[in-house]
Amino acid sequence: xxxxxxxxxxxxxxxxxxxxxxxxxxxxxxxxxxxxxxxxxxxxxxxxxxxxxxxxxxxxxxxxxxxxxxxxxxxxxxxxxxxxxxxxxxxxxxxxxxxxxxxxxxxxxxxxxxxxxxxxxxxxxxxxxxxxxxxxxxxxxxxxxxxxxxxxxxxxxxxxxxxxxxxxxxxxxxxxxxxxxxxxxxxxxxxxxxxxxxxxxxxxxxxxxxxxxxxxxxxxxxxxxxxxxxxxxxxxxxxxxxxxxxxxxxxxxxxxxxxxxxxxxxxxxxxxxxxxxxxxxxxxxxxxxxxxxxxxxxxxxxxxxxxxxxxxxxxxxxxxxxxxxxxxxxxxxxxxxxxxxxxxxxxxxxxxxxxxxxxxxxxxxxxxxxxxxxxxxxxxxxxxxxxxxxxxxxxxxxxxx
Numbered sequence: 001x002x003x004x005x006x007x008x009x010x011x012x013x014x015x016x017x018x019x020x021x022x023x024x025x026x027x028x029x030x031x032x033x034x035x036x037x038x039x040x041x042x043x044x045x046x047x048x049x050x051x052x053x054x055x056x057x058x059x060x061x062x063x064x065x066x067x068x069x070x071x072x073x074x075x076x077x078x079x080x081x082x083x084x085x086x087x088x089x090x091x092x093x094x095x096x097x098x099x100x101x102x103x104x105x106x107x108x109x110x111x112x113x114x115x116x117x118x119x120x121x122x123x124x125x126x127x128x129x130x131x132x133x134x135x136x137x138x139x140x141x142x143x144x145x146x147x148x149x150x151x152x153x154x155x156x157x158x159x160x161x162x163x164x165x166x167x168x169x170x171x172x173x174x175x176x177x178x179x180x181x182x183x184x185x186x187x188x189x190x191x192x193x194x195x196x197x198x199x200x201x202x203x204x205x206x207x208x209x210x211x212x213x214x215x216x217x218x219x220x221x222x223x224x225x226x227x228x229x230x231x232x233x234x235x236x237x238x239x240x241x242x243x244x245x246x247x248x249x250x251x252x253x254x255x256x257x258x259x260x261x262x263x264x265x266x267x268x269x270x271x272x273x274x275x276x277x278x279x280x281x282x283x284x285x286x287x288x289x290x291x292x293x294x295x296x297x298x299x300x301x302x303x304x305x306x307x308x309x310x311x312x313x314x315x316x317x318x319x320x321x322x323x324x325x326x327x328x329x330x331x332x333x334x335x336x337x338x339x340x341x342x343x344x345x346x347x348x349x350x351x352x353x354x355x356x357x358x359x360x361x362x363x364x365x366x367x368x369x370x371x372x373x374x375x376x377x378x379x380x381x382x383x384x385x386x387x388x389x390x391x392x393x394x395x396x397x398x399x400x401x
Contacts, residue, residue: 048166049146050121052130053137056145061153062138071213075138078211084115084135092195099194110191114183141179143168173224174302177203177232185233186240189248200341201236203229204349222353223311226346227265227272227301234258234275235294242287250334252282257338259290261318261346266297268317271304273297308354315350318343319393326386337380344370347392366392 053072057063062071076082085106087093093105102108105115112119116132117140125144139145148165151157163169170176185201192198204225237255241247256278263277273296276289321343328336347367369388374380 048144049125049127050118050130050139050144051127051146051149052118052139053134054129055127055149056138067215072138074211074213081136082134085112085133086135088112088115096191096194096196100190110188141168141170172302173203173221173228174232174298176225177201177229177298180206181229181232181236185236189251200345201229201233202226202345202349203232204353205345208352219308219356220306222356223314223350224301224306226349226353227306227314228298230258230262230265230346231275231294231298231301233294234262235291235298238287238289238291238294241282242284242291245284247282249332253332253334253338255287255290256335257340257342260339261342262294262297264318264321265314265346269310269313271306271310272300311350311353315347315354316393316396318346318350319389319396322386322389322393324386325382325389328382328386333380333382334377336382336385337374337377340370340380340382340385341374343389344374364392364395366395 053075057072057076059065059069062069063073064070088104088106088111093111097103097105097108097111100110102110105111109120112132115135117136118126118130118132118134121130127146130139143166145167148162148167151165152162152167157165159171168175168179170179180203181201184199184206187196187199204222206229207225234255237258241251241255244251259275259278262275266272266274267277273293275293275297278290279286321339325336325340344367347370351364351367366388370385370392373385373388
């Protein structure tokens with residue numbers, strides 16, 4: 001029930017700050033070495049049993065040494081996903097469960113659905129070694145392993161063979177985002193009000209925070225992950241609001257910040273669908289429209305040719321939003337804060353995407369000041385943020401003609 005990645009701003013320890021619970025397993029282990037002609041045909045599999053981490057942890061598989069042999073050890077020793085069940089047993093979770101008049105957090109489906117996913121799986125699909133106290137483990141990201149466990153390391157199995165056998169296609173950023181967003185973006189208001197940390201889904205940043213156990217040589221991966229993740233988050237937030245007959249002002253403000261950011265990001269390009277800027281209409285039909293817009297953008301961005309120039313254009317466009325805050329006349333100070341919050345995260349990720357340095361600390365003093373501006377919501381000042389955003393934009397230099 002209690003998320004261990006509450007939204008924090010600490011520019012001095014950026015990579016360990018925001019995203020642990022939402023960190024995801026990005027690429028499946030092992031790459032096919034054979035030619036397409038040698039590919040083994042495997043009938044597509046739906047379902048299959050979950051075997052648990054015991055099927056992955058032997059020293060000859062992913063529990064040993066070496067680049068492709070230590071994934072289990074990385075998860076066990078460094079990944080906060082392994083603690084997702086244990087955290088349900090602490091005092092904070094107990095207080096939240098008591099406030100909501102639930103059974104113990106580790107026994108309530110409202111908590112275990114994300115913190116102990118195996119508890120939501122039909123018993124017929126759980127192997128004898130798959131235990132709920134594993135937390136969020138290998139198969140929660142890669143898919144039930146029984147259909148592909150024995151064959152996925154064979155040299156005559158290509159990546160497509162593994163996917164056909166039932167392994168989740170996590171090289172596809174749309175699939176990857178969908179794997180994680182349900183547990184890392186929306187949170188029912190009563191759980192939030194009971195003390196659960198707020199969730200913000202940010203695929204690229206959370207991938208950087210995840211202890212790395214994959215290889216990715218594609219320079220466009222970072223900007224693609226950022227954009228697809230933001231679009232999928234908009235879809236999910238809009239869906240939740242479309243189902244709420246009386247959405248709270250805070251929830252609408254969080255949605256507004258994300259919709260506004262994507263409207264800015266997509267408004268000055270022609271490669272991808274454009275997100276409509278948010279307006280005062282907050283009915284179910286309006287939110288349903290943004291839900292479809294978000295999904296359309298996510299699908300297209302997952303396959304579109306994106307490069308450094310595209311990322312640089314996004315960065316310049318978002319950094320030029322200082323005028324939106326300098327003369328803030330919106331009806332809600334909360335909306336101004338939520339927009340600023342999204343701006344800072346976007347500038348951070350896009351800066352790194354262009355620099356191709358996904359693990360570096362914040363070293364731009366202007367960006368550090370922006371993080372400080374949104375660190376405490378009650379202290380936020382739109383005019384100060386506008387000035388600091390203009391200072392950050394000045395550090396970017398002139399955009400290419």
